[in-house]
Amino acid sequence: MRLYQIILACLIVLAACNNSASTKKKGEDTATKPLVKKDTPVVLNRILPDDGQSGMKKGAVYIYKNRGFELFSGSTGMGKKYAETINMYSRLKLPGLKIYNLIVPNGFEFEVTERNKDLVKPASEAINSIFAAEDPEVTRVNPVDEIRRHRTEYIYFNTDHHWTSLGAYYAYRSFCGAAGLTPVSLDTIPFKVKPNFLGFFYRLTRSSLLKNNPDSVKYYLFPDSVNFYIGSSSISYWAKSHMYAETASGDNSYSVFLQGDLPICKMETLHRNGRKIALVKESYGNAFAPFLINNYEKVIVVDSRYYKGDFLAMLKAEGINELLFLNNIFAAHTQFHIDDIKKLKK
Template identity: 40%
Template sequence: MQKGSDQIENNFSKKGSVLNIASFLFVLLLGGVLSIVIPKENVSQVEQRALTPFPQYSFYALVEEKYTDSLDLYYADNFPFRENWVVLASSLRNKMGFRENDMMIYNAALSEVPVDTTKIDSVFVNEIAKPELVPVPAEKPGGIIIYNGRAFQRFQGSETIGLKYAEVINEYRAILPDCVTVYSLIIPGPNDFYLPEKFTTTFYSKEENSIDFITSNLDSSVVAVDAYSEIKAHQNEYLYFHTDHHWTVRGAYYAYRAFCKSAHLGSVDMGVYQLKVRRNYFGSLYNQTLDARLKANPDSVEYFRIPVETQAFRYIDPALDTMVKSSMIYERIKGPSYLTFLGGDHPLIHIKTTNTNNRRIFIFKDSFGNAFVPFLAMHYQDIFVADYRYFNKNVPDFIKRNKITDLLFIHNTFVVNSKFVITRERYLKRSSNRAPRLIPLDSVDLEYDSIPEN
């Protein structure tokens, strides 16, 4: 009798195992069929970003394991009903995390992979070389605070790193001739202006303290631009996005005014510019959190048309071998985007204006600098804009070759408190002195999208 019971139990166990295997295979098969049958989307409407396309096969990519990695990214972005799952995950995430009154903290980390700006939008055309951009440490550390309908990055300053950043600028000052004026402009984020001060010691550090410490360690011959005070005086205006980590063009304008005071330039009144607005913008911090309060409080991307004639080209590869026609303001980009300013981050941009004052500025910047640069077209004959992450040439040599009169370091507080910017900008002080091809200073044929080899 016992033997019969054991036999029946074994049969049930085998049937259960077969059923489990069959169910698992059915789910896999169904998922595979749905992945093939369901139409693919190019853009996630929920996350407001482009989805990973199906990778192109090549033997090299297969050997280097890049093809399989790309496949993983493709399937992660294109599994069935992905948008619904993302919404569900966002809803659950909104119920988690740390809360203090109206404050919500996410332990989100933004992407560390640099954007390949040649593929962002169809406005960038006829580029004949793809940038070989390498992954770099993010400007934006993990930790996002949601308070009063807007997002903030958690800031933690470091005096050790801040001191080294000041030392790098002092080193440039020491090796450059006196005819080159060196400026330092540190961009504050919105935390000091819009977060309750009682949470300072608990959730974030005051950016003003970090800025003051770095400034106090600059050589007296370095001109420190006090953008913080100028921005603080206008903090009731729309200076920072609610859903993105950047400042708005208005925040950049007041930093420009502070720079003009330090550089003894007459700043142009904001009313002189023609204001344009593109609404319903959801930026990087919304994309990371999908927070419902941010969704209910979309941004607008404002930009100014600068009343001066300019010609602009950008180098699209770190070797600075290829130039294409560029612009200070990209009005044809689809939808509202921070890429409106300079078209994003590039190794080097050269902007030539109709000014004939022989003032030429070289700018070391991160992405915050993109909204700032166009204002300088009113004052300089030539503007060279280098992104510290992608520019790879010897800066002192570049300054000498191009008769630069002003050198500006403009970075946000997160960047000046990162080891990467110190390593990069110290390296560029002594790296290869190979000179890139430059835009002819007398004339530029705007009928062409690239400059042929000389």
């Protein structure tokens, strides 16, 4: 990895969402109906035709089509270390616990043309290399093809390294396919929007191109009733709060999701299907987690960078029977982030 890429990877994992704003009706539950597969989805080509446009580097950020990007070139060896860390949890053989691993591709993966294809390593290649090193008991979730089918939509921010809630939604659909769940449709879900978001890439570069292409942050108001709690290192302590930080604004707008990077939080719903999941994540998981309340009776979200409690004891105390590791592709190839995930197992 070239120096600027190493620097960017570290900045993204460390700052990844330190914009923290830490400020069904009962009856028949259809949340676990298996996803009905229709026609086999078309897999689109990764390389787009050359459109004559070139990008430029500004510090550690690649600016292309008035958007900021990170350029991925993680090593196979580091990806294998990440796989070994996931295997470590699988080999604990915790009774009744099903483990998933979902790796989020970077935004530039969906902008690769003949002209710039040598700038980055293919995301699916890196993800599949990790999957090949994982134990067969781990359920693998690769959202690349599902996201690529929607590449022309607003799935990654222009000025920030995160995905939008829509990008997270398409990964959630991939997860539902692997977990035997029916994904919620967004067609009738109300939402709110926070405008004028200038994110991490803008703060790094102060580029006028990015400043003139600001983002908006959409978050969905699901009809399912949910109780949201903020936890602590103590297994038994949960303080009732709100799933969205409505006061988040400006360059902190991404922190609307889950109030930012809380060490641990919990969502309890009216579903009674026996499915209780823990999500271990970095900041990409913040926009993803709210979708899970449509399918699970309990969702616990743990940020591996900040949680210092007894993780395994918490899983047992909360009756967790599914465990999802969700990390962006840079985090999955970064040593100190891998170490953070390892340290959860004390």
